[in-house]
Amino acid sequence: MAATVTFDPKELESKVKSMYRSVAENPAGEFHFEMGRAMAERLGYASADLDRIPKEAIESFAGVGYYFHLADLKEGETVLDLGSGSGMDTFIAALKVGLRGKVIGIDMTDEQRAKAQRLRDRDGFKNVTYVKGYIENVPAAAASIDVVISNGVINLATDKNNVFSEAARLLKSGGRFAISDIVTEVQLPEAIVCNSTLWAACIGGAAQQDNYRGQIAAAGMTVVKVQDNPTYQFISNNARGASKKFGVKSISLLAVKP
Numbered sequence: 001m002a003a004t005v006t007f008d009p010k011e012l013e014s015k016v017k018s019m020y021r022s023v024a025e026n027p028a029g030e031f032h033f034e035m036g037r038a039m040a041e042r043l044g045y046a047s048a049d050l051d052r053i054p055k056e057a058i059e060s061f062a063g064v065g066y067y068f069h070l071a072d073l074k075e076g077e078t079v080l081d082l083g084s085g086s087g088m089d090t091f092i093a094a095l096k097v098g099l100r101g102k103v104i105g106i107d108m109t110d111e112q113r114a115k116a117q118r119l120r121d122r123d124g125f126k127n128v129t130y131v132k133g134y135i136e137n138v139p140a141a142a143a144s145i146d147v148v149i150s151n152g153v154i155n156l157a158t159d160k161n162n163v164f165s166e167a168a169r170l171l172k173s174g175g176r177f178a179i180s181d182i183v184t185e186v187q188l189p190e191a192i193v194c195n196s197t198l199w200a201a202c203i204g205g206a207a208q209q210d211n212y213r214g215q216i217a218a219a220g221m222t223v224v225k226v227q228d229n230p231t232y233q234f235i236s237n238n239a240r241g242a243s244k245k246f247g248v249k250s251i252s253l254l255a256v257k258p
C-alpha cells in the first residue's frame with residue numbers, strides 16, 4: 001500500500017474524529033478493526049456484565065483488550081475513562097463501583113459522547129458523566145481519581161508522555177492505572193507512522209513496548225503487570241500485514257501511583 005506521507009496533528013485529529021464518528025453512528029460499517037459483543041467476550045468481558053449494559057454501546061465497542069481484572073474496581077471508587085467512546089467501559093465500571101461511586105468518561109469526538117450520554121440517560125446510569133476534552137489535558141483536579149482506565153486510545157495520542165503525566169497527576173496516591181492498548185515489538189517505520197489512516201486505525205501511533213513502559217515509569221507510575229492479549233486481531237489485510245511484520249499487538253497493563 002502506498003503510504004500518505006503527510007503528518008499534521010490537526011489532519012490526524014480530524015481523521016481520528018471522522019473514524020470514531022462512524023464507529024458511533026455506523027458500527028456495522030467496514031473498519032480495520034473488529035467491534036461488538038463477540039469480540040468483547042473473546043477478550044474476557046463476562047457475559048453477565050454485558051447483559052446489564054446498553055447493547056448499542058457494545059455494538060460500538062472499539063477497545064482492544066480486557067483490563068477490569070487488573071483494575072479491581074471497588075464499590076464507591078471514582079474512575080476516569082480516557083477516550084470513553086460510546087461508553088461501554090464506563091457502563092461496566094459503573095456496575096462495579098455502584099451508586100456510591102462515580103465514573104467520568106472523557107472523549108474528544110462529539111458523536112461518541114452524544115451516543116454514550118443518550119444511552120446513559122435512557123438506561124438510568126446515574127453515576128456516569130461525560131466530559132468533552134482531550135486526554136492530554138483533562139479538566140479535573142489533581143489527586144481526585146482512584147482508578148484511571150483506558151481502552152485502545154493512548155496509541156492514538158501523538159504525545160504519550162503528556163497522557164501518562166496527566167494520568168499520574170489525576171490519580172490519588174496508591175491509585176491504579178489499568179488499561180488496554182496497542183504497542184509494537186519493534187519500532188514502526190516512518191511509512192507506517194506517517195499513514196494517517198493506519199494511525200486512526202490504532203496501528204500507526206503504536207509505541208514500541210519497552211518505550212511505552214518507560215514513558216509510564218517516567219511519568220511517576222510503577223508498572224506492576226503487563227499481559228499480551230492474543231485474542232485481539234486486526235481484520236483488514238493492511239492492518240494484519242503491518243501487525244505481523246512489526247509485532248503490533250494488544251496488551252493490558254496495570255501501574256500504580258506510589
Ligand SMILES: C[S@@+](CC[C@H](N)C(=O)[O-])C[C@H]1O[C@@H](n2cnc3c(N)ncnc32)[C@H](O)[C@@H]1O
Pocket residue numbers: 016017020060061062063064082083084085086087088089106107108109112133134135136150151152153156157202
Ligand atoms: C479506539 S476508540 C476506543 C473507544 C472506547 N475506549 C472503546 O473501548 O470503545 C478511541 C476513542 O478515543 C478518542 N480519542 C482519541 N484520541 C483522543 C484524545 N487525544 N483526546 C480525547 N479523546 C481521544 C476517540 O474519539 C475515540 O472515541
